[in-house]
Amino acid sequence: MRLNILIGGVAGQGINKVSEIVSNILADYGYFTFNYRDYQSLIRGGHNFNVLSISDTQIESHETVMDIIVALDERTIKTHNQALAKNGILITGEEFKNEGRNLNVALAGTLLKILGIPLEKLNEEIKSQFKESEQALISAKKGYDSKEDEFSLKQLDNKITILSGSEAIAVGARNSNLDLYIAYPMTPATNAMHALAKDQVENNLMVFQAENEIAAANMALGASFTGARVMTGTSGGGFDLMSEALSFQGTSEIPLTVYLASRPGPGTGVPTYTAQADLDVALRAGHGEFSRVVIAPGNPTETIEKTSEALYLAEKFKTLSIILGDKHLAESEFSTTETVPKALKLEILRKLPGEAIVKASSYEIDKFGNSTESYTLTEKNVNSRIEKYEKTKAFIEKNYEMIKLHGKKDSKNLIVGWGSTSGAIKDAIKDLDAKFLQVIYMKPLSSKIKKELEKANNIILVEENVTGQLGRLIREKTGIKIPNRILKYNGRPFHSDELNKYLKEIV
Amino acid sequence: MNMKDKLKTESEITWCPGCPNHLILESVKQTIANLVDAKKFKQEDFAITTDIGCHAKIFDYLNLSGIYCLHGRAIPTAIGMKIGNPNLKVITFAGDGAVYSEGISHFIHAFKYNADMTLILHDNQSFSLTTGQPTPTSQQGYQSKASPLGTFDKPMNPIKLALAANATFIARTNARDIKHMVEIFTKAIAHKGFSFIEVIQDCLIFNLEANGKDARMYKVKDNTDKKIAEKLASEFDYNSKEGRIPIGVIYQTNEPTLEEKWPQLKKLLDKKSTWKNK
Numbered sequence: 001m002r003l004n005i006l007i008g009g010v011a012g013q014g015i016n017k018v019s020e021i022v023s024n025i026l027a028d029y030g031y032f033t034f035n036y037r038d039y040q041s042l043i044r045g046g047h048n049f050n051v052l053s054i055s056d057t058q059i060e061s062h063e064t065v066m067d068i069i070v071a072l073d074e075r076t077i078k079t080h081n082q083a084l085a086k087n088g089i090l091i092t093g094e095e096f097k098n099e100g101r102n103l104n105v106a107l108a109g110t111l112l113k114i115l116g117i118p119l120e121k122l123n124e125e126i127k128s129q130f131k132e133s134e135q136a137l138i139s140a141k142k143g144y145d146s147k148e149d150e151f152s153l154k155q156l157d158n159k160i161t162i163l164s165g166s167e168a169i170a171v172g173a174r175n176s177n178l179d180l181y182i183a184y185p186m187t188p189a190t191n192a193m194h195a196l197a198k199d200q201v202e203n204n205l206m207v208f209q210a211e212n213e214i215a216a217a218n219m220a221l222g223a224s225f226t227g228a229r230v231m232t233g234t235s236g237g238g239f240d241l242m243s244e245a246l247s248f249q250g251t252s253e254i255p256l257t258v259y260l261a262s263r264p265g266p267g268t269g270v271p272t273y274t275a276q277a278d279l280d281v282a283l284r285a286g287h288g289e290f291s292r293v294v295i296a297p298g299n300p301t302e303t304i305e306k307t308s309e310a311l312y313l314a315e316k317f318k319t320l321s322i323i324l325g326d327k328h329l330a331e332s333e334f335s336t337t338e339t340v341p342k343a344l345k346l347e348i349l350r351k352l353p354g355e356a357i358v359k360a361s362s363y364e365i366d367k368f369g370n371s372t373e374s375y376t377l378t379e380k381n382v383n384s385r386i387e388k389y390e391k392t393k394a395f396i397e398k399n400y401e402m403i404k405l406h407g408k409k410d411s412k413n414l415i416v417g418w419g420s421t422s423g424a425i426k427d428a429i430k431d432l433d434a435k436f437l438q439v440i441y442m443k444p445l446s447s448k449i450k451k452e453l454e455k456a457n458n459i460i461l462v463e464e465n466v467t468g469q470l471g472r473l474i475r476e477k478t479g480i481k482i483p484n485r486i487l488k489y490n491g492r493p494f495h496s497d498e499l500n501k502y503l504k505e506i507v
Numbered sequence: 508m509n510m511k512d513k514l515k516t517e518s519e520i521t522w523c524p525g526c527p528n529h530l531i532l533e534s535v536k537q538t539i540a541n542l543v544d545a546k547k548f549k550q551e552d553f554a555i556t557t558d559i560g561c562h563a564k565i566f567d568y569l570n571l572s573g574i575y576c577l578h579g580r581a582i583p584t585a586i587g588m589k590i591g592n593p594n595l596k597v598i599t600f601a602g603d604g605a606v607y608s609e610g611i612s613h614f615i616h617a618f619k620y621n622a623d624m625t626l627i628l629h630d631n632q633s634f635s636l637t638t639g640q641p642t643p644t645s646q647q648g649y650q651s652k653a654s655p656l657g658t659f660d661k662p663m664n665p666i667k668l669a670l671a672a673n674a675t676f677i678a679r680t681n682a683r684d685i686k687h688m689v690e691i692f693t694k695a696i697a698h699k700g701f702s703f704i705e706v707i708q709d710c711l712i713f714n715l716e717a718n719g720k721d722a723r724m725y726k727v728k729d730n731t732d733k734k735i736a737e738k739l740a741s742e743f744d745y746n747s748k749e750g751r752i753p754i755g756v757i758y759q760t761n762e763p764t765l766e767e768k769w770p771q772l773k774k775l776l777d778k779k780s781t782w783k784n785k
Binding site for chain 1: 516517518550551552554556559564566567570571572573574575576577580583584585586587588589590591592594595612613615616769770771772781782783785
């Protein structure tokens with residue numbers, strides 16, 4: 001069973017509230033949900049919509065055909081009417097226009113009635129969300145009573161939690177006892193900053209907004225030097241500004257973890273949409289040759305786990321850890337029954353200023369930490385950085401999940417993909433003879449990838465960029481060129497049914 | 508071993524012979540030795556950051572914890588240190604080229620944050636380590652290999668800028684006067700908040716025209732009046748050949764520090780603790 005509901009309106013009308021209320025109730029009712037948020041770079045007006053997908057089994061994507069459209073304005077009907085299924089249901093805000101700011105709860109009411117969820121569930125949710133809920137309850141009932149039960153959803157046993165990728169960054173960071181998040185706002189990284197900033201005092205951490213990304217990254221290094229567990233986060237443009245600090249991390253070997261939430265570039269691009277076009281820059285940003293780790297989780301559960309790994313690796317190997325996500329992962333709301341294994345305890349074992357004389361430098365250094373121009377020391381330092389990378393790689397190979405295999409394990413059709421695209425791929429291959437190789441560690445790259453590619457007869461690369469960046473990386477590391485490529489680069493993530501159609505032509 | 512000797516390192520000193528940086532180093536050592544000898548701080552309590560430029564070589568000559576930062580970034584790195592451990596006594600060394608060009612945004616914001624730390628800014632009105640290009644405080648007409656037509660612009664007045672940015676401590680001193688430097692550095696370190704000291708120094712190789720301002724300098728009494736500070740700040744415009752140059756504490760006031768404003772840092776400060784032990 002799977003349903004897709006589109007909720008659209010102008011910014012500020014509360015479409016997110018409708019999907020939030022309905023998602024929470026459905027999760028409580030044992031249903032998996034996936035909520036895609038499509039919004040413009042504006043605060044009031046324009047056209048925003050969410051696609052809320054509902055299923056009785058795990059899903060991590062949305063689809064193109066809508067079973068229900070909830071239109072808070074005329075433009076939603078005009079824009080999305082074609083997406084409505086043959087027997088689809090259209091709900092308009094028109095009949096509840098007297099409900100004022102409770103329009104969203106009235107519409108949540110109509111939706112829940114159509115789905116066949118008892119009214120009490122809605123009342124409980126409203127009471128937990130609103131301080132003064134009296135008027136909202138009346139509006140909700142009005143909405144609920146205006147429609148008939150169409151889908152009669154039965155309560156399921158699943159214990160579901162809903163989480164966005166941004167919230168998952170915060171959870172992973174807190175699991176690893178993060179002390180400081182130092183950043184400058186940039187969509188779509190900002191929601192992770194918001195999630196950590198909320199209740200920061202109670203959570204015993206601090207979120208500091210610096211004057212720009214250059215300051216944020218250098219402050220993060222300064223703070224990390226003193227023994228604080230530190231993270232910074234940004235999107236592509238801000239990451240460019242941080243490049244010099246990443247290179248500085250390379251020489252100074254001060255632990256640093258960076259969350260890079262990418263969006264379509266170059267330049268300002270399409271700021272509130274999604275892309276997987278910053279893998280190259282994550283792998284290479286910063287002059288000189290130095291060690292780094294790049295991890296690209298595909299959903300919030302993986303994000304929690306991999307954020308802790310990134311922080312752990314940065315400290316243990318005094319290296320640069322980059323967590324690579326994108327808008328689709330950061331801002332979509334995923335549901336899951338999975339739990340995250342406990343993070344390795346992040347301990348600061350190095351000598352710290354305040355206790356001893358400790359030096360770090362952007363220059364090559366001698367044994368005291370002071371500058372040197374000696375050719376022997378320069379070569380020694382370069383070698384030690386390369387050896388460090390080899391050690392880091394060996395540790396990761398031994399301890400962490402670097403790739404995942406989904407679908408039919410013995411299939412000769414192999415889909416290769418990464419990051420937030422994984423959700424749509426997993427859902428797209430459910431009825432296909434196909435195996436999906438999800439690459440999670442982009443650097444180091446797992447040695448198992450080559451073996452998987454060699455076993456397959458038909459390999460298909462799926463990415464959200466125009467040049468097939470993971471494909472190029474795999475070719476560089478394995479010599480294998482992936483012949484079939486499904487690439488999307490219009491700022492919108494893959495719908496699983498759309499991807500299923502493309503894959504059927506090849507598989 | 509006396510304290511000053513404990514501050515020495517094994518690095519070869521590569522400043523030009525006669526460069527006032529030698530005297531600045533001596534004054535810094537004297538200041539810190541005094542504070543440690545008086546048991547106000549331990550040697551390990553200090554952490555420095557240095558920028559990139561001639562001034563920054565001081566990093567290698569001081570046996571103190573610290574970071575030799577990227578060009579223009581000595582201030583944000585130092586502020587990061589204070590957020591990472593508010594109990595550290597942080598001193599930043601930077602030059603007029605680094606801070607007023609590459610790092611100007613950090614300079615302005617530093618006064619707003621008001622972290623309890625000290626900025627010692629070596630101003631010789633020249634990018635000397637890169638062979639003498641003009642900086643934002645170079646005088647008009649200054650000709651260098653990069654500016655053979657002469658610098659067209661009037662110089663920036665960083666003291667006025669600091670006042671406009673709500674600085675809580677501004678001082679100026681003379682790189683040829685060890686006694687005055689020690690006095691001013693000591694007052695700056697004692698100040699609760701972001702203390703900014705401009706050290707006027709000559710470069711013996713580049714922008715010689717800007718040198719020899721000693722005779723124009725006169726000592727002012729420690730000042731806490733903003734109106735007087737504005738007047739003092741205007742007396743030297745970094746451009747004219749004549750006129751007096753006030754040195755001393757040009758302005759001092761009290762504002763809550765970064766460490767006091769953030770409850771998380773206040774807690775670490777009060778308990779003399781670090782994030783590690785949270």
